[in-house]
Amino acid sequence: MGRFSEQNESSGFIKEIYQKLQSGLNAEQVKNFANLEDDEARYNFVSQQPSIKEFQVTLYSKSIKNADFALEFKLKGNRAFQQKNWLASLDFYNKGLLLLPSENDEDFSILLANRSAALYHMEKFDHALQDIELAEENYPVTMLYKLKERTARCYLAKKCYEKALDAFKETVTHLDNSKLPMEKRGKLEKDAQIMIKMLPQQVEFEKKMKSASTQMPTSTISPTKLNKSVIFDQNEQEGRFTKTIRDMKIGEEVLVEQALCATLFERFSKSHCQHCFARSITPLPCPTCIDVVFCSKNCRNTAIYGYHKFECGMLETIWNSGSSINCQMAMRLISQRPLSYWRNIRKELKDNLSIDEIKNLPSHDYRRVYCMVRHEKQRPTYSFLEYAFMASFLVKFLAANHFFDSGKTEDLCTEDEVFIGGLILRNLQILQFNSHEIFDLLKSNKTGARQTVAIGAGLYTTLALFNHSCNPSIVRYFKNTAAHVIAIRNLKSGEQISENYGPLYSQNTREERQKKLKDFYWFDCACEACEKNWPIFGDMNTNEIRFKCNGKKPCNNVIPVPADCNEFIIQCIQCGEFTNILKGLKLVQDTEILEKTAQRLFNEGNTDEALKKYIEMMNIFDEVIAPPFQDYCKCQQAIKECLLEYGNRIQVE
Numbered sequence: 001m002g003r004f005s006e007q008n009e010s011s012g013f014i015k016e017i018y019q020k021l022q023s024g025l026n027a028e029q030v031k032n033f034a035n036l037e038d039d040e041a042r043y044n045f046v047s048q049q050p051s052i053k054e055f056q057v058t059l060y061s062k063s064i065k066n067a068d069f070a071l072e073f074k075l076k077g078n079r080a081f082q083q084k085n086w087l088a089s090l091d092f093y094n095k096g097l098l099l100l101p102s103e104n105d106e107d108f109s110i111l112l113a114n115r116s117a118a119l120y121h122m123e124k125f126d127h128a129l130q131d132i133e134l135a136e137e138n139y140p141v142t143m144l145y146k147l148k149e150r151t152a153r154c155y156l157a158k159k160c161y162e163k164a165l166d167a168f169k170e171t172v173t174h175l176d177n178s179k180l181p182m183e184k185r186g187k188l189e190k191d192a193q194i195m196i197k198m199l200p201q202q203v204e205f206e207k208k209m210k211s212a213s214t215q216m217p218t219s220t221i222s223p224t225k226l227n228k229s230v231i232f233d234q235n236e237q238e239g240r241f242t243k244t245i246r247d248m249k250i251g252e253e254v255l256v257e258q259a260l261c262a263t264l265f266e267r268f269s270k271s272h273c274q275h276c277f278a279r280s281i282t283p284l285p286c287p288t289c290i291d292v293v294f295c296s297k298n299c300r301n302t303a304i305y306g307y308h309k310f311e312c313g314m315l316e317t318i319w320n321s322g323s324s325i326n327c328q329m330a331m332r333l334i335s336q337r338p339l340s341y342w343r344n345i346r347k348e349l350k351d352n353l354s355i356d357e358i359k360n361l362p363s364h365d366y367r368r369v370y371c372m373v374r375h376e377k378q379r380p381t382y383s384f385l386e387y388a389f390m391a392s393f394l395v396k397f398l399a400a401n402h403f404f405d406s407g408k409t410e411d412l413c414t415e416d417e418v419f420i421g422g423l424i425l426r427n428l429q430i431l432q433f434n435s436h437e438i439f440d441l442l443k444s445n446k447t448g449a450r451q452t453v454a455i456g457a458g459l460y461t462t463l464a465l466f467n468h469s470c471n472p473s474i475v476r477y478f479k480n481t482a483a484h485v486i487a488i489r490n491l492k493s494g495e496q497i498s499e500n501y502g503p504l505y506s507q508n509t510r511e512e513r514q515k516k517l518k519d520f521y522w523f524d525c526a527c528e529a530c531e532k533n534w535p536i537f538g539d540m541n542t543n544e545i546r547f548k549c550n551g552k553k554p555c556n557n558v559i560p561v562p563a564d565c566n567e568f569i570i571q572c573i574q575c576g577e578f579t580n581i582l583k584g585l586k587l588v589q590d591t592e593i594l595e596k597t598a599q600r601l602f603n604e605g606n607t608d609e610a611l612k613k614y615i616e617m618m619n620i621f622d623e624v625i626a627p628p629f630q631d632y633c634k635c636q637q638a639i640k641e642c643l644l645e646y647g648n649r650i651q652v653e
Helices: 014-023 027-034 039-047 067-082 086-099 105-121 125-135 141-157 161-175 182-212 297-304 315-321 325-335 339-348 355-359 366-370 381-400 415-434 510-521 581-603 607-624 630-644
Strands: 224-226 230-235 239-244 253-258 261-264 435-444 450-459 474-479 482-487 496-499 544-548 558-562 569-571 578-580 649-652
Touching (some): 027 039, 086 105, 105 141, 141 161, 141 182, 161 182, 230 355, 261 325, 315 381, 325 450, 607 630
Antiparallel strands (some): 253 482, 261 450
16 A cells, blocks of 8 residues: 545535636736745635635534434444344444533433443453442442443452452442342342352462462553664655665654554544544544544544644545545644644744654654645645645634634734744645555455555655555565565665555556556656556566676676576676676575465464464575565565454455
8 A cells, every 4th residue: 555645536616616716806816816925825825715715614413413313323322232232233323422412411321331332242351340439520420330230340350359259249239329129239249249259269379379370561652663773865866765874674664654644534423533543443533522532532533632623524525525634634623733833833834844853743743744845836826826725715614613712714814814824834745745554454254354444644744755666575464554664675784674655666657656656646767667667567577587696796786587498507797797696596495385384373373473484485586686676575465464464354254
């Protein structure tokens, strides 16, 4: 998967508004716009046009919450639960929670409690405990014993005996507040007391086991973790890029980076956490809209007290407008920080930072975004006009949700609004060339089929500095929104580290690759695969092996040898040294056994060992073979498939 190439998910009303803007401009106005030299001026010009000023933003989502519909789903969930159809009951409870208005606190807690019961029976104990914790906030006092008893059972199943003991004790305490008949109350209390008497022995055993074991410190990953051997550089021909200052091995971690900003596609807004992109079977809704869900209380609070309060009630309008996901991200780059931040940083924004200045800034610093490539000198007038129009559209939404401390959406011309509008216009240009797809790996339980599916896009200020190659040296996978970048081939000291923006030499012809890269990213690729016009996978010559010159002198020549060659020693026509073909053939034959073993391990689910075998294969190929070569490509692809297992992964029927 390459960088994210901007595409609209659907057609929408925004096209009509833009056409009205275009038709309202005369030749003189277009000329004046073309002569504008900064984004604030471009934004201000467009935002003052009649077609833009007359567009009104309407917030609507709060009225879509419906307690009656929510309670209907609750009843359906209860019926499914009684029939022991746990999965169906979970689905109904999720729908009920999404629709329930925020003021219905007690009903919300009861729905969460009901969902926790379904999760308990599904043996999703951690999810059940999370729901119980949230449900306790407004759960009826007379029924709290249910939650305490379920908490105890969850911890018992998890073999957390001390916590289970405490929960059983709380169960007994809360039974005093229950309205249960004496007989039923007595039975529950008796059962709890039995566990209270039995569990202390388990608790002591648990403590002894903990003290006897060596506790390993929990590792934490910083927001950006860059391999110490990776440095940044720049020149006029290639711009900014990364390279290694020592030999780097296949499988070595190059970078781990959390997205500075990330947005989900609309179709995943009810299945994935809006904040961290985790897929959750127990989503928590926004209290006031039905557009998004979250995986946890922490993610929900981070979002609703941050960027989501400026998106709440308008996301469906943005989705229906026909604008791209990059438009939403251009706005969220702004809304995830308060207006005071932008006022304070305004004088520090520079588009000519050196590579040394950039690398000394934290990865989450917007100043790194501000100076990203946007090809402003190549950008035609119509592109500036389109993006200035989108910026005006997005500023209206921010204003409607009080980002500027005002609910006014007409005549937006304050200094703050023009400044923010200019930044959004700049963000749109930057994201066109620098955003990355974030994807899940879908695996079929029945067939074992695998497919990567893009669920959204993110902006990574360090990853964006890696240049493209049609024969990339790294591959990416994602854990939630964190990008993990791994070396896919051996690199020599001083060699550039390259990623792939979409087209690979093994899958697309040079003409196809060059056209796509020119259309989407506005550059002519000059990587080795393009310069030498490497064939696609199906056209690679299987009747010859491309051996590297292995003489005593340093030489980069490739020696094509027929597969049925009977000679053992071949002389290099470039350096005159001799290469032992027999040794190379023997090594290549060894990879056949390794491949079968690796494939078996992978099919058995032993990804770690399979990856080791594939890397061993690739090291052999790298020693004697030069791409393009089919077995080389297949081995690289197998390593990528293994690495995907460590990222976002979803089992499907």
